[in-house]
Amino acid sequence: MSTCHQNALACGTAATTADSAAILLLGHPNVGKSVLFHRLTGAYVQVSNYPGTTVEVSRAPARFDPTAMLLDTPGILTLPAHSEDEQATVHALLCEPVRSIVQVGDAKHLKRILALTALLAELGVPMALALNMHDEAAARGIAIDLHKLGEALAMPVLATVATRNEGVAELTRALSQSRAPRPLLRYDEATEEAIAGLAAWIARAAPHERLLPRGLAVLWLGGDSVIERWLHQRLGERFAEGRAMLDAAQAHGITPARLARERARAAEALAGRVLTRAATQSPALSHRAGQWVVHRFWSLPILFAVLYAVYLFVGVFGAGTLVDLLEENLFQGLLNPAVTDFVQAYAPYAWLSDLLVGQYGLWTMGMTYALALILPIVTTFFIAFSLLEDCGYFARLSVLANRAFALLGLNGRAVLPMVLGLGCVTMATLSTRILHTRRERLITTFLMALAIPCSAQLGVVLGLLGGFSFQVVLIWLAAMAAVLLFSGTIAARFVPGRRIPLVTELPPMRLPLLGNVIKKTAARLQWYLVEVIPLFLLGTFIMFVLDRLGVLPAIIRAGEPLVSGWLGLPKEASAAFVMGFLRRDFGATGLFAMGARLDPVQAVVGMVTITLFVPCIASVMTIIKEHGLKIAAAIIGVITPFAFLVGGTLNWLLRTMGNL
């Protein structure tokens, strides 16, 4: 994967694969580009049933043609591109050695597909059109005359169902015959004149190696800022000439909206000629399910039932049954004594056996935490998460969350990064790129760093607190919700800018495909283990060294007033907070391991504090990358004292109100 830095647009400095030609997969959000990418390359990228899963361009060699690189791009709802993920797509179009474009569309939405085709066809790049999810369109009584559409556009048009590999072989064959399509429309007289003038100027001043000046002119007149930056960087001062022409055209009413309207009209006319619609059947079960989950009365009971089911599966089954089996029976009962005996018999030095099997031993702490405690918890969590993600439930949460999010200065769209944050806050920080304004991104990033626990941590929370009762879990949940609302309300006041009301697409509910759920869970687990085992070992090693040097006991003593006095926790819990600096889940696991020695109030206070506590190193790095050092420092500077403040207050509240 490569990162497109929006500010450093100049092509060539960005990571391009200069040697091999690029085939670009491009289209609206949530139409299955990433599934198709997987089919065509064998490389796995995360796919989900909601828009915005892909926020960066991914690349992999094409299976069917070793000379070509396939590029999976973030979905574009409209050109001009607004959000950063959309801009990455336009950037790829400009800067990659594009040999051909495969436009992927949801066959149900032919008009929308063709409105985008109308733009792309002007670029003069060979194209093919894949009408994906053809099965869903057919189920809705929509039939498209592929041959007629192909003739009209002068390019290959194929029906595909990427998730079932249907039509994919035909698509690869057609790619070898892909050619520059016929433009879909002529704009009205005045617009054409403006386009021709601007195109002639671009052709003289800054011709593009692959893209036609006319296509660039249409994009620029359409208001695309990426094209504008590209021209500006190439031309320097001479850019003003073109800008003056653009301004003049816009002053004469050649506006982005006018061009978009004409394209929409042409797309509708063409769609009308090739599409037939059978009488619609009664709404499918999936459609009705989609309505229930946003129903004014049923939505909340359903949400609660979903949460409870996740709690039962992850908290009770994963963190309870499975952990007991692995930790108590396998590790504490069998493996650890055996390993300990072995090491103590053969290790030549006492410190070495301490390092391996002591209190902060690489095996007895690091590997036991990673494999016996975390692994079963995250496995069950990832299975539950993948199921919910693929059936399309998460996207619908934006409807339920919108009102609450309005208080935070956000709209319901921000629910997606936040829910993704439950998987991994680091990845979710990247996915805030689907939000439209910097303000929304900042607020969401801050709230995620503060109060959204990542999968392992959430699992540990469910495991520890679920061991007491569901009520204790609810107290933790309520504390998190209160913190989110409180700090979000304040953040919304401080971060400048205005709130944008919600307009969002709700993807249809679908039955999750078992294959995809398994593949996704496996990919996430693999990623998790590769990241977590070295870090847990490193963390254990640091703890070991700190302990040996006498620093850890000193920290524990120094932290006692805060940890024991203010939070009311046993003084050894300090060690968990030190571990939390490395990774929040490492710290949470430290508390989890103390489980038996904590009472319910201590458990919930400890977990609330450690959930709010500093985000893990990886996510801090991502925040620095996306927003800069200053903002990252400010976020951490606010979060750390705040975590202890909330934890202590909760401790006081719970103690005053009586016991649990």
Added chain:
Amino acid sequence: MMQPTSEAGAVPLTSLSPGSRARVAHLGERIDAVQRERLLAYGVSPGAVLTLLRQRPMTVVLADEVELALESAVARQIRVQPC
């Protein structure tokens, strides 16, 4: 094809009841430019026929097989003619 639309008889989208269909008369002036573009991209433009799915907790319409959730600040601005 586009039908001639007029202001006569046009009501805000928020006043329709679930299950009813209506033709978009015009998008209000007060809709944010970015949201207007998104609406147009989803095919919510004058002449388009929408099916109203629900009003609570938020206006949800079916526009050409796409389910769209619209906050009331936006939905109030969209004027439609019931059909």
